[in-house]
Amino acid sequence: MSFPDYAGKTVLITGGAGLIGTNLTKALLKENVKQVVVLDDLSAAEKWNIPNDKRVKFIEGSILDEEIMRHAFSTNPDFVFHLAAHFANQNSVDHPETDLEVNGKGTLKVLEYCRMLKPRRVVFASSGCSVYGSEAPLPLTEDFISLHLDTPYQITKLLGEVYCNFYADFYKLPIVIARFFNVIGPGEIPGAYRNVIPNFMYWAMHGKKLPITGTGEETRDFTYVEDIVDGLLRMGTNPKIIGQAINLASNKETKIIDLAKTINEITENSAGIEFTERRNWDRIIRRRASIDKARALIGYDPKTEVSQALQVIYKWFQENRENIESSARF
Numbered sequence: 001m002s003f004p005d006y007a008g009k010t011v012l013i014t015g016g017a018g019l020i021g022t023n024l025t026k027a028l029l030k031e032n033v034k035q036v037v038v039l040d041d042l043s044a045a046e047k048w049n050i051p052n053d054k055r056v057k058f059i060e061g062s063i064l065d066e067e068i069m070r071h072a073f074s075t076n077p078d079f080v081f082h083l084a085a086h087f088a089n090q091n092s093v094d095h096p097e098t099d100l101e102v103n104g105k106g107t108l109k110v111l112e113y114c115r116m117l118k119p120r121r122v123v124f125a126s127s128g129c130s131v132y133g134s135e136a137p138l139p140l141t142e143d144f145i146s147l148h149l150d151t152p153y154q155i156t157k158l159l160g161e162v163y164c165n166f167y168a169d170f171y172k173l174p175i176v177i178a179r180f181f182n183v184i185g186p187g188e189i190p191g192a193y194r195n196v197i198p199n200f201m202y203w204a205m206h207g208k209k210l211p212i213t214g215t216g217e218e219t220r221d222f223t224y225v226e227d228i229v230d231g232l233l234r235m236g237t238n239p240k241i242i243g244q245a246i247n248l249a250s251n252k253e254t255k256i257i258d259l260a261k262t263i264n265e266i267t268e269n270s271a272g273i274e275f276t277e278r279r280n281w282d283r284i285i286r287r288r289a290s291i292d293k294a295r296a297l298i299g300y301d302p303k304t305e306v307s308q309a310l311q312v313i314y315k316w317f318q319e320n321r322e323n324i325e326s327s328a329r330f
């Protein structure tokens with residue numbers, strides 16, 4: 001599908017150097033945008049990963065920095081995708097104050113600038129894994145919010161949503177909230193606070209055992225980043241969804257043990273798997289999101305299977321091996 005609404009427009013992506021931001025930037029360039037402004041402090045990303053195109057303006061700095069924010073918003077963005085975040089659960093348990101600063105105050109600042117500059121749409125990146133808590137029935141639907149969350153990150157993702165609702169209701173800011181689950185794809189650099197797939201891929205390529213924290217029977221809703229980007233582009237333009245929160249996911253469960261086995265197969269890693277204790281905050285055994293709302297309202301239709309996604313990720317690891325080696329943050 002093509003999205004003519006973005007042609008000739010300026011799009012600001014906070015956290016644009018990360019997994020989702022770099023893939024969203026590539027997609028926007030294909031839609032003939034005038035400019036993509038990538039605002040990122042590189043706390044969890046690398047400059048080499050940002051698409052190299054003269055229409056990409058990279059501003060290195062924090063959403064907490066007034067001067068940087070003035071500079072970024074002086075581009076007068078037509079669309080703002082607020083993806084910057086202190087990511088994710090374990091990082092927030094280890095650094096709860098930074099988590100609140102970036103995900104709470106940082107989100108508030110982005111919303112304040114949006115209130116002043118009035119872009120035609122603001123898209124906030126939330127987390128369905130966060131806001132539904134660990135007790136919600138499957139599949140996870142948009143109306144089941146929990147106030148008993150397991151990590152500071154989950155709390156500040158919910159806080160971000162509540163701020164968005166306030167700005168939408170009180171200031172009539174045209175905001176939509178995208179709730180992701182486990183987003184996977186090329187562009188995620190492995191590291192201590194990163195997701196399971198880049199880390200498994202990295203360790204498998206180093207001939208190491210893949211450590212499963214739990215029994216391996218745990219499931220997650222893994223969604224390919226290009227499907228997520230397609231959903232985001234739809235959410236950025238659809239006129240009927242202002243003020244709404246919508247799950248962007250795959251609606252499929254994958255067991256961690258199957259994921260580990262497939263990655264060992266693809267990478268020809270014979271070291272196998274080892275089991276360690278589940279992390280003490282990790283109480284969610286199974287996750288599968290409903291995407292009925294996304295299908296009905298924005299025509300979202302994710303297409304990529306996890307097995308296909310893993311092949312693309314492996315290729316990206318092979319092609320960027322040197323950069324990844326020097327950037328992995330363990």
Ligand SMILES: NC(=O)c1ccc[n+]([C@@H]2O[C@H](COP(=O)([O-])OP(=O)(O)OC[C@H]3O[C@@H](n4cnc5c(N)ncnc54)[C@H](O)[C@@H]3O)[C@@H](O)[C@H]2O)c1
Pocket residue numbers: 014015016017018019020021039040041042043044045061062063064082083084085086087102106125126127128129179180181182183184195
């Ligand atoms: N990847 C997932 O599975 C997933 C799931 C649910 C929600 N989300 C949310 O989606 C968004 C994007 O996720 P992602 O996977 O691309 O994460 P990511 O960590 O790859 O990208 C976030 C980017 O924000 C940047 N950043 C951090 N603090 C900043 C600050 N103070 N100022 C400016 N930039 C800053 C980081 O350097 C990073 O490049 C995040 O808000 C995340 O919470 C992601």
